[in-house]
Amino acid sequence: MTDRLLRWVLxxxxxxxxxxxxxxxxxxxxxxxxxxxxxxxxxxFTDPSWHPLEAAYNLLPMLSGTLYASIGALLLxxxxxxxxxxxxxxxxxxxxxxxxxxxxxxxxxxxxxxFGFWGLITLVPLINQLHPxxxxxxxxxxxxxxxxxxxxxxxxxxxxxxVPDEFQRGAVALGxxxxxxxxxxxxxxxxxxxxxxxxxxxxxxIGETMAVLMVTGNVVQHATSLYDPIRTLAANIALEMAYAxxxxxxxxxVSGLLLMxxxxxxxxxxxxxxxxxxx
Amino acid sequence: xxxxxNRIWRSGYRDLFAQTIIYIxxxxxxxxxxxxxxDLIRGGIAHISWDFLIESPRDAGRAGGIGSILVSxxxxxxxxxxxxxxxxxxxxxxxxxxxxxxxKFGITVRYSLQVLAGVPSIVFGxxxxxxxxxxxxxxxxILSGGLTLACMLLPILVSTAEAGLRALPDSYRLSAAALGxxxxxxxxxxxxxxxxxxxxxxxxxxxxxxxxxxxxLLFTSGYVERMPGSLLDSGRALALHIFDLSMNVPGGxxxxxxxxxxxxxxxxxxxxxxxxxxxxxxxxxxI
Amino acid sequence: MKxxxxxxxxxxxxxxxxxxLGPLQVGPACxxxxxxxxxxxxxxxxxxxxxxxxxxxxxxxxxxTALIGPSGCGKTSFLSTLNRLTDLxxxxxxxxxxxxxxxxxxxxxYNLQMLRRRIGMVFQKPVPFPFSIRxxxxxxxxxxxxxxxxxxxxxxxQVLRDVGLWEEVHDCLDTAALNLSGGQQQRLCIARALAxxxxxxxMDEPCxxxxxxxxxxVEDLITRLRGRYTIVIVTHNLAQARRIANYAAFFWVKxxxxxxxxxxxxxxxxxxxxxxxxxxxxxxxxG
Numbered sequence: 129m130t131d132r133l134l135r136w137v138l139x140x141x142x143x144x145x146x147x148x149x150x151x152x153x154x155x156x157x158x159x160x161x162x163x164x165x166x167x168x169x170x171x172x173f174t175d176p177s178w179h180p181l182e183a184a185y186n187l188l189p190m191l192s193g194t195l196y197a198s199i200g201a202l203l204l205x206x207x208x209x210x211x212x213x214x215x216x217x218x219x220x221x222x223x224x225x226x227x228x229x230x231x232x233x234x235x236x237x238x239x240x241x242x243f244g245f246w247g248l249i250t251l252v253p254l255i256n257q258l259h260p261x262x263x264x265x266x267x268x269x270x271x272x273x274x275x276x277x278x279x280x281x282x283x284x285x286x287x288x289x290x291v292p293d294e295f296q297r298g299a300v301a302l303g304x305x306x307x308x309x310x311x312x313x314x315x316x317x318x319x320x321x322x323x324x325x326x327x328x329x330x331x332x333x334i335g336e337t338m339a340v341l342m343v344t345g346n347v348v349q350h351a352t353s354l355y356d357p358i359r360t361l362a363a364n365i366a367l368e369m370a371y372a373x374x375x376x377x378x379x380x381x382v383s384g385l386l387l388m389x390x391x392x393x394x395x396x397x398x399x400x401x402x403x404x405x406x407x
Numbered sequence: 408x409x410x411x412x413n414r415i416w417r418s419g420y421r422d423l424f425a426q427t428i429i430y431i432x433x434x435x436x437x438x439x440x441x442x443x444x445x446d447l448i449r450g451g452i453a454h455i456s457w458d459f460l461i462e463s464p465r466d467a468g469r470a471g472g473i474g475s476i477l478v479s480x481x482x483x484x485x486x487x488x489x490x491x492x493x494x495x496x497x498x499x500x501x502x503x504x505x506x507x508x509x510x511k512f513g514i515t516v517r518y519s520l521q522v523l524a525g526v527p528s529i530v531f532g533x534x535x536x537x538x539x540x541x542x543x544x545x546x547x548x549i550l551s552g553g554l555t556l557a558c559m560l561l562p563i564l565v566s567t568a569e570a571g572l573r574a575l576p577d578s579y580r581l582s583a584a585a586l587g588x589x590x591x592x593x594x595x596x597x598x599x600x601x602x603x604x605x606x607x608x609x610x611x612x613x614x615x616x617x618x619x620x621x622x623x624l625l626f627t628s629g630y631v632e633r634m635p636g637s638l639l640d641s642g643r644a645l646a647l648h649i650f651d652l653s654m655n656v657p658g659g660x661x662x663x664x665x666x667x668x669x670x671x672x673x674x675x676x677x678x679x680x681x682x683x684x685x686x687x688x689x690x691x692x693x694i
Numbered sequence: 695m696k697x698x699x700x701x702x703x704x705x706x707x708x709x710x711x712x713x714x715l716g717p718l719q720v721g722p723a724c725x726x727x728x729x730x731x732x733x734x735x736x737x738x739x740x741x742x743x744x745x746x747x748x749x750x751x752x753x754x755x756x757x758x759t760a761l762i763g764p765s766g767c768g769k770t771s772f773l774s775t776l777n778r779l780t781d782l783x784x785x786x787x788x789x790x791x792x793x794x795x796x797x798x799x800x801x802x803x804y805n806l807q808m809l810r811r812r813i814g815m816v817f818q819k820p821v822p823f824p825f826s827i828r829x830x831x832x833x834x835x836x837x838x839x840x841x842x843x844x845x846x847x848x849x850x851x852q853v854l855r856d857v858g859l860w861e862e863v864h865d866c867l868d869t870a871a872l873n874l875s876g877g878q879q880q881r882l883c884i885a886r887a888l889a890x891x892x893x894x895x896x897m898d899e900p901c902x903x904x905x906x907x908x909x910x911x912v913e914d915l916i917t918r919l920r921g922r923y924t925i926v927i928v929t930h931n932l933a934q935a936r937r938i939a940n941y942a943a944f945f946w947v948k949x950x951x952x953x954x955x956x957x958x959x960x961x962x963x964x965x966x967x968x969x970x971x972x973x974x975x976x977x978x979x980x981g
């Protein structure tokens with residue numbers, strides 16, 4: 129009797145949890161629907177500029193800003209993250225490996241607003257000395273790198289650990305050097321897991337808001353150099369939601385929907401990859 | 408002969424080169440981590456005092472403390488946990504104990520939570536604003552902020568609890584059944600107590616995630632820095648306070664720094680404690 | 695269910711090939727050969743694989759019955775059908791009938807918890823729950839409605855004395871059961887099963903995960919339990935079966951399904967087996 133009751137309670141809980149996802153999609157669609165009906169999709173790419181108060185809704189500069197920042201951060205974080213994972217698994221003595229792993233985990237726990245704050249008071253002035261104004265694509269890339277580094281390191285670490293021991297023993301028995309074993313056997317064997325982690329990190333980078341908003345200067349433009357200020361899609365939502373009305377608000381929800389679909393696509397890819405890996 | 412020697416020398420050289428690169432990368436990450444922490448500590452320690460922790464902010468936060476902010480943060484956290492914990496744990500129990508791994512229902516729920524885990528926090532903010540603040544009419548309040556946070560916390564709470572339950576050996580379930588315990592008795596008397604450390608570790612991670620959150624709260628719990636009178640009042644979270652002081656208040660850097668230090672200290676403490684729990688668990692399993 | 699010790703012998707006319715022996719001619723004095731469990735035409739399928747095919751056999755009250763045979767011949771599966779632990783395996787199907795004291799345990803209305811209370815089970819690997827020694831025994835008792843503090847205490851002392859653990863642990867009842875040695879853990883698991891005052895004990899290779907000394911201690915314990923409990927024990931150790939069992943049932947794999955080949959007095963099985971396979975197996979020529 130209590131067993132049956134419990135089963136129902138559990139089922140209701142699980143269904144509610146699963147429905148939240150749909151609820152979010154539904155409300156994003158609901159809020160963007162009027163705007164999507166008013167504004168044809170092509171206008172998001174062909175309007176002369178982003179001046180929402182004058183009904184000009186070109187999202188391209190924000191998209192390019194998001195992509196530049198994310199790709200730049202990935203380019204830096206991938207080598208650093210994989211090197212960190214290799215250090216933990218193969219190079220460090222056990223206690224140092226554990227210590228470094230904890231440090232990475234703590235890095236993952238630092239909130240984005242603190243990264244943003246640190247960027248604002250330390251990195252931006254430094255870059256400003258190099259090339260004004262300081263608040264720039266470069267600052268955004270550097271901060272994002274720090275934020276996605278733990279994701280890449282920890283997933284690569286897990287993927288490397290999941291490689292069967294026999295592979296390594298077999299490769300060592302062939303007389304390969306340490307780097308030969310890693311490059312020739314371990315990294316290829318762990319590739320799918322590492323790539324899945326990189327895709328997850330890309331999702332985080334695209335969706336990151338506060339830290340990027342605080343250090344990139346938030347000028348709506350296509351960056352021509354690393355020192356140009358940019359604005360990302362996520363930062364745009366945070367900046368303009370407070371006063372957006374009507375279509376403007378709708379367009380912000382459209383960009384939120386866009387972000388969400390991008391991230392869903394990426395996490396779907398990562399999930400398929402790691403499923404294939406396990407199968 | 409010479410060529411062989413040459414090749415061996417070259418592979419050794421490559422080995423050393425790779426090792427050097429890796430050590431440099433690791434040293435770089437460590438230096439940056441220490442740099443961030445020391446910057447925060449140096450800039451914030453002078454400003455921190457008992458008064459700073461209990462006083463309400465004055466003059467847009469330039470003076471006074473963060474007392475009311477801490478209270479708002481705590482209330483947000485409470486609302487989020489009260490809503491998210493029952494949902495998350497019932498979901499985890501169902502997924503781990505009652506449906507087979509390959510069942511359609513289980514896969515659907517798990518996939519939905521996986522997607523939820525990837526949703527950017529600003530999107531949660533948009534949703535919270537549209538659903539809780541406007542559609543449900545809760546306005547800019549601690550309640551809407553806390554409910555938004557609850558949605559964000561679900562995936563991490565479910566996945567840690569499910570992993571904790573799955574890590575328990577099947578022999579527990581068999582033995583309990585052989586002792587004539589009902590399924591609910593097995594669950595409450597044996598499985599949940601045995602998985603308590605992982606549940607607690609997941610809970611701590613969730614608390615950490617909630618404390619760190621800013622973007623989802625921007626348009627749900629609002630900016631008001633007064634002491635909240637009820638859950639329907641707007642209340643400013645600590646993370647949001649840091650953002651506001653550093654971006655919108657000229658001369659707010661010192662209190663922002665001190666607040667950041669308080670937040671980081673809290674989070675590091677929580678994370679280290681969670682690690683201790685999870686690590687102690689692993690060790691016990693080895694023995 | 696009323697227990698009637700002096701009930702006359704069950705008639706076996708309805709199935710000619712039943713391994714029912716009638717009154718015991720020779721054998722230890724404790725044995726009073728009345729069937730307590732009657733298994734008829736029992737088949738067990740996992741999905742479309744057959745693990746057991748048409749097993750018919752009686753288990754006698756107060757005796758030790760050893761199930762022997764090579765691995766994968768369905769001994770453990772057979773054991774789990776007796777307390778319906780097979781219910782926990784999702785794709786497991788059962789045909790035939792099992793009567794415990796004349797009531798069909800697979801009848802839809804049968805009280806499963808009561809069945810498992812009457813039939814205790816001990817597994818190959820000791821499964822102490824991650825609690826204190828005391829709580830390991832106390833928790834199932836409370837679930838079965840025994841709530842009096844002093845009653846629980848006296849049962850704990852009683853069963854720990856029964857398994858010879860009292861002297862070793864009476865001053866550390868509140869320490870973790872996981873700290874005990876393997877043999878102590880297994881004896882604790884037996885004590886935990888005995889605390890529910892079962893009539894029947896199922897043992898699935900209770901000694902094979904233990905070192906030789908602990909194994910000997912547990913074996914002595916099983917011998918001492920003879921007469922007070924009906925014991926069904928799976929063992930790979932033929933010498934052990936021979937030392938402790940009154941009856942032996944020999945299983946073998948035919949066409950990938952487990953069959954019962956021969957059942958009889960332990961001495962007969964080992965010394966004058968009627969079946970060729972049995973002779974080959976007990977002499978070590980096959981299996």
